[in-house]
Amino acid sequence: MRGATHAKWAALATAVALAATACGGGDDSGGGGGADGIVTSSWGDPQNPLEPANTNEVQGGKVLSMIFRGLKYYDPKTGEAKDMLAEKIETTDSTNFTITVKDGWTFSNGEAVTAKSFVDAWNYGAHLKNNQKNAYFFGQIEGYDKVHPDTGEPTAETMSGLKVTGPQTFTVKLTQKFSTWPITLGYAAFSPLPKAFYDDHAAWLSKPVGNGPYTIDSYTKGSEMALKRWDGYPGTDKAQNGGITLKVYTDNNTAYTDLTAGNLDLVDDIPAAQLKNVSADLGDRYINVPAGIIQTLAFPFYDAAWNKPGQEKLRQGISMAIDRNQITETIFQKTRTPAVDWTSPVLGEEGGFKDVCGDFCKYDAAEAKKLVAEGGGIPGGTMKISYNADTGSHKEWVDAVCNSINRALGNDNACVGNPIGTFADYRNQVTTQKLKGPFRAGWQMDYPLIQNFLQPLYYTNASSNDGKYTNPEFDKLVDQANAESDIPKAVGLFQQAEGILRDDMGAVPLWYQNGSAGYSERVSNVTLNPFSVPVYEQIKVN
Amino acid sequence: MGRYVIRRLLQMIPVFFGATLLIFLMVNVMGDPIAGLCGDRQCDPATAAQLEKEFGLDKPVWQQYLTYMGNVFTGDFGTAFNGQEVTELMASAFPVTIRLTIVAIFFEIVIGISLGVLTGLKRGHPIDTSVLLLTLIVISIPTFVTGLILQLLLGVEWGWIKPAVSSDAPLNELIVPGLVLASVSLAYVTRLTRTSIAENKRADYVRTAVAKGLPRHRVITRHLLRNSLIPVVTFIGTDVGALMGGAIVTERIFNIHGVGYQLYQGILRQNTQTVVGFVTVLVLVFLVANLLVDLLYAVLDPRIRYA
Numbered sequence: 001m002r003g004a005t006h007a008k009w010a011a012l013a014t015a016v017a018l019a020a021t022a023c024g025g026g027d028d029s030g031g032g033g034g035a036d037g038i039v040t041s042s043w044g045d046p047q048n049p050l051e052p053a054n055t056n057e058v059q060g061g062k063v064l065s066m067i068f069r070g071l072k073y074y075d076p077k078t079g080e081a082k083d084m085l086a087e088k089i090e091t092t093d094s095t096n097f098t099i100t101v102k103d104g105w106t107f108s109n110g111e112a113v114t115a116k117s118f119v120d121a122w123n124y125g126a127h128l129k130n131n132q133k134n135a136y137f138f139g140q141i142e143g144y145d146k147v148h149p150d151t152g153e154p155t156a157e158t159m160s161g162l163k164v165t166g167p168q169t170f171t172v173k174l175t176q177k178f179s180t181w182p183i184t185l186g187y188a189a190f191s192p193l194p195k196a197f198y199d200d201h202a203a204w205l206s207k208p209v210g211n212g213p214y215t216i217d218s219y220t221k222g223s224e225m226a227l228k229r230w231d232g233y234p235g236t237d238k239a240q241n242g243g244i245t246l247k248v249y250t251d252n253n254t255a256y257t258d259l260t261a262g263n264l265d266l267v268d269d270i271p272a273a274q275l276k277n278v279s280a281d282l283g284d285r286y287i288n289v290p291a292g293i294i295q296t297l298a299f300p301f302y303d304a305a306w307n308k309p310g311q312e313k314l315r316q317g318i319s320m321a322i323d324r325n326q327i328t329e330t331i332f333q334k335t336r337t338p339a340v341d342w343t344s345p346v347l348g349e350e351g352g353f354k355d356v357c358g359d360f361c362k363y364d365a366a367e368a369k370k371l372v373a374e375g376g377g378i379p380g381g382t383m384k385i386s387y388n389a390d391t392g393s394h395k396e397w398v399d400a401v402c403n404s405i406n407r408a409l410g411n412d413n414a415c416v417g418n419p420i421g422t423f424a425d426y427r428n429q430v431t432t433q434k435l436k437g438p439f440r441a442g443w444q445m446d447y448p449l450i451q452n453f454l455q456p457l458y459y460t461n462a463s464s465n466d467g468k469y470t471n472p473e474f475d476k477l478v479d480q481a482n483a484e485s486d487i488p489k490a491v492g493l494f495q496q497a498e499g500i501l502r503d504d505m506g507a508v509p510l511w512y513q514n515g516s517a518g519y520s521e522r523v524s525n526v527t528l529n530p531f532s533v534p535v536y537e538q539i540k541v542n
Numbered sequence: 543m544g545r546y547v548i549r550r551l552l553q554m555i556p557v558f559f560g561a562t563l564l565i566f567l568m569v570n571v572m573g574d575p576i577a578g579l580c581g582d583r584q585c586d587p588a589t590a591a592q593l594e595k596e597f598g599l600d601k602p603v604w605q606q607y608l609t610y611m612g613n614v615f616t617g618d619f620g621t622a623f624n625g626q627e628v629t630e631l632m633a634s635a636f637p638v639t640i641r642l643t644i645v646a647i648f649f650e651i652v653i654g655i656s657l658g659v660l661t662g663l664k665r666g667h668p669i670d671t672s673v674l675l676l677t678l679i680v681i682s683i684p685t686f687v688t689g690l691i692l693q694l695l696l697g698v699e700w701g702w703i704k705p706a707v708s709s710d711a712p713l714n715e716l717i718v719p720g721l722v723l724a725s726v727s728l729a730y731v732t733r734l735t736r737t738s739i740a741e742n743k744r745a746d747y748v749r750t751a752v753a754k755g756l757p758r759h760r761v762i763t764r765h766l767l768r769n770s771l772i773p774v775v776t777f778i779g780t781d782v783g784a785l786m787g788g789a790i791v792t793e794r795i796f797n798i799h800g801v802g803y804q805l806y807q808g809i810l811r812q813n814t815q816t817v818v819g820f821v822t823v824l825v826l827v828f829l830v831a832n833l834l835v836d837l838l839y840a841v842l843d844p845r846i847r848y849a
Contacts, residue, residue: 047579047811049625056581128588131596133579136586150588205625221626222634223709223799249706250806254693254797257705261698264706390810424578424812431577431584456583464583 036242037541039523041266042255043246045222049205052191053125053132062533064188066227067210069235072186079346079448079530081183094177094485101168107194108215108230115170117192123158125189134189136463142173177483179490184447213239213537223248239537265523268534270516272393275333282518288335291532292344292445293513298467302433305379314375315505316360321368321408327400328511335516339509342498343453346530352450352491356498357509365408372409382413386439388426389419394440430466448530450494458506469506554829561825565818566607575812579623620815628819631804638711639800643785645720650778654728658735665740677729689722689795706797719796723789727781734777738770772842779835783828
């Protein structure tokens with residue numbers, strides 16, 4: 001029985017090995033409790049270097065929200081833009097703005113935040129040679145076309161519309177009237193930058209320095225970032241915990257598993273597969289609140305087959321053939337809310353959220369069938385809904401939408417899904433107008449303004465108008481709204497523009513996306529802001 | 543022997559270029575990397591053009607390939623989209639994956655070969671039957687199922703291990719992931735060893751060894767096992783490359799930031815530099831592992847000579 005001994009040894013070795021790992025369980029939450037406790041949170045590897053004007057995705061945005069404060073700050077509950085570093089922002093004509101920066105603010109390296117900190121940062125963000133992906137945020141400022149021409153080399157180093165007029169004051173001149181422009185200034189791209197940013201760029205990137213409630217303690221790219229509370233922070237929204245440790249997870253399922261095993265305090269993206277269990281696992285430590293994200297179905301207006309007169313009825317019919325209630329309940333477990341307009345509930349009624357879509361967004365099979373027929377039927381007999389199959393589990397809902405349309409129209413070939421392998425390929429086909437049918441479109445707001453939900457998406461040739469929708473009436477109303485200095489009146493004009501979008505059915509609103517998060521028993525006071533990012537500084541460690 | 547090694551090394555050159563060119567072309571046909579880089583919102587054309595220029599994407603593919611290979615030979619693997627040097631990514635990813643692979647290979651050798659010897663010697667015995675059945679089960683269950691079940695049971699239900707490996711990935715945290723990664727190969731190693739042992743048990747040299755009156759353990763380890771290991775060594779050798787490249791699933795489940803993770807991110811973000819760089823290194827690992835296996839034959843069986 002010599003052989004048997006070998007097997008025994010192997011089994012024993014495995015058992016010992018397993019036991020050796022056992023001691024590691026659940027003792028790594030780090031830090032003490034109370035005000036100095038450290039919160040561990042899930043994170044994804046940011047796609048771009050962490051620079052305010054270069055971060056256009058949510059993972060990098062999370063860090064910026066902790067280490068930067070701008071002129072404005074969006075209230076985590078209401079989304080209202082409040083003054084943060086801005087002492088006052090004055091204008092008489094909605095084109096020329098005079099901005100006064102509060103005194104006494106510093107970056108965490110001790111450098112004072114002055115008017116120059118803003119002007120230099122904005123000029124840097126806008127300049128073509130710096131490759132900043134959010135450069136177009138400065139597009140309304142006069143002189144942008146000189147530092148960031150559509151073709152060719154820049155002919156200026158700075159924007160002529162930005163002038164420092166005093167240590168704490170500067171003026172901004174826009175190219176056209178934009179009354180709600182100050183509200184956009186809470187966006188991270190408008191953050192001030194310290195001198196260290198320009199002096200030693202590589203060093204700054206490896207450990208960014210900002211002026212927010214946290215400072216970066218250590219940053220291991222691709223795996224972990226430890227943020228510590230900055231005790232010298234002059235703002236009113238001081239951190240209620242000792243710091244946040246962001247851990248990169250390759251898969252949000254693993255992050256969720258780690259949360260349930262007690263190794264992680266906060267997961268801000270509950271994986272779709274776990275939505276069924278989340279109430280049982282977490283109880284009231286599961287958060288599911290509306291965020292400023294809307295999913296729509298865009299149409300290829302650049303394709304002659306989809307751009308004939310009278311086809312608005314076809315598009316309205318397609319919209320009415322989609323059973324939003326059923327899909328959001330069964331596929332999304334109520335983490336989506338059926339859409340009734342093209343904006344988001346986080347705007348609130350004052351901000352312009354209103355049931356504009358009406359019956360066109362309600363499921364009515366008979367009416368849908370009638371409208372589609374009146375609109376000339378589906379071009380080519382079958383429409384393909386394109387989506388990227390690599391992330392975001394889009395396949396499930398696209399199939400469900402198609403089933404719903406097919407059922408309503410009584411035609412099994414009316415709609416099929418058209419998966420595209422990677423996100424990059426999908427975006428490539430979208431931006432080069434290769435798609436021959438409707439395609440999924442999502443929009444996450446940059447700032448809580450109705451303008452942000454309409455202009456970039458449906459204004460003629462706007463930056464994210466991927467379907468090339470165009471209507472002069474719509475454009476005119478948007479221009480009027482931007483020029484209107486009375487905010488409620490401006491919102492009303494935007495809503496009128498939205499009415500035109502509805503009559504054309506420029507895109508089918510599907511549902512509003514909720515932010516979903518879960519947290520451990522170690523922490524409390526966890527909330528998500530309207531951008532579905534956790535309000536880290538308010539989290540308390542028990 | 544020396545000439546054989548040189549010939550083999552020369553053969554590697556076309557394989558290396560062919561493989562990297564293929565990967566380069568495959569990544570390039572997947573779509574426009576810049577479109578993926580900019581996310582849901584299109585980059586404005588000027589910025590996109592500027593980025594293309596910076597990453598050299600505005601040139602024809604063949605020229606990109608030549609420039610890339612030229613740089614590789616000077617040790618420059620380019621820059622990932624997040625601004626990190628690819629060599630920097632490699633320096634953080636490869637040690638982790640190598641550790642994981644070592645753990646996996648260790649399990650393959652220790653458990654696989656012992657079980658194989660045991661069952662090979664006891665053919666038809668209940669132990670043999672049950673091990674065979676067990677390996678069949680292991681082979682038929684996909685790695686991600688084994689991984690997720692072990693993670694759930696050991697990590698969440700019983701709390702023996704941490705469900706996610708920490709960023710330093712020390713050896714003790716890699717034991718379960720290593721076992722999961724090794725599981726299927728382990729079953730094959732068991733079966734290969736078993737067949738080989740069973741076959742050679744009746745070989746003349748074994749009979750001679752027994753007739754000489756050698757102790758049983760010496761017959762088994764020095765004569766029987768040594769000769770039976772040739773196919774097993776071949777398998778394990780090629781498996782080194784396969785494990786390193788194939789760790790994507792295991793690394794994802796256990797949150798290990800190794801080669802699989804970097805490759806997955808690279809493919810998702812369509813980062814040519816990362817994907818081609820990592821695959822190039824993997825191709826080299828594969829080639830070297832194969833060469834070592836072939837050289838090991840001579841050690842195991844002196845009758846095999848290389849001219």
